[in-house]
Amino acid sequence: MPSISTILSGYVFGTASVYMVYMIPAIWIGNFALIYSYKFLMLGKNKHYFLAGIVGIIVKVAIIFALFNLINLFGVFPEKLVENLRNAMGMTQLITATLGIIVAFVIYKLEKK
Numbered sequence: 001m002p003s004i005s006t007i008l009s010g011y012v013f014g015t016a017s018v019y020m021v022y023m024i025p026a027i028w029i030g031n032f033a034l035i036y037s038y039k040f041l042m043l044g045k046n047k048h049y050f051l052a053g054i055v056g057i058i059v060k061v062a063i064i065f066a067l068f069n070l071i072n073l074f075g076v077f078p079e080k081l082v083e084n085l086r087n088a089m090g091m092t093q094l095i096t097a098t099l100g101i102i103v104a105f106v107i108y109k110l111e112k113k
Helices: 002-009 014-044 049-073 079-089 091-112
Strands: none
Touching: 002 014, 014 049, 014 079, 049 079, 049 091, 079 091
């Protein structure tokens, strides 16, 4: 839901927001993949928190970035926006997912005390 409200408001992407509608399913799939892979590795395989987080981040970013590039092959995005959107679907996703894993870890540790 946050992605829909952000896109409809035009707050983050401004005039490019209308094109982000095509990316909502990719972002949802990427976020699901992060959560699922993290849960699978941490809870199912007893892997370390940060290993599970790093794998989840890589999977998320790879899915979102790949789907962006696939959609872009069909010429959906205006050429003048492609580089900015590519950055948003790659590096920005990597940064926000990494910060999310770190913040979640801090909250988890604080709750245990």
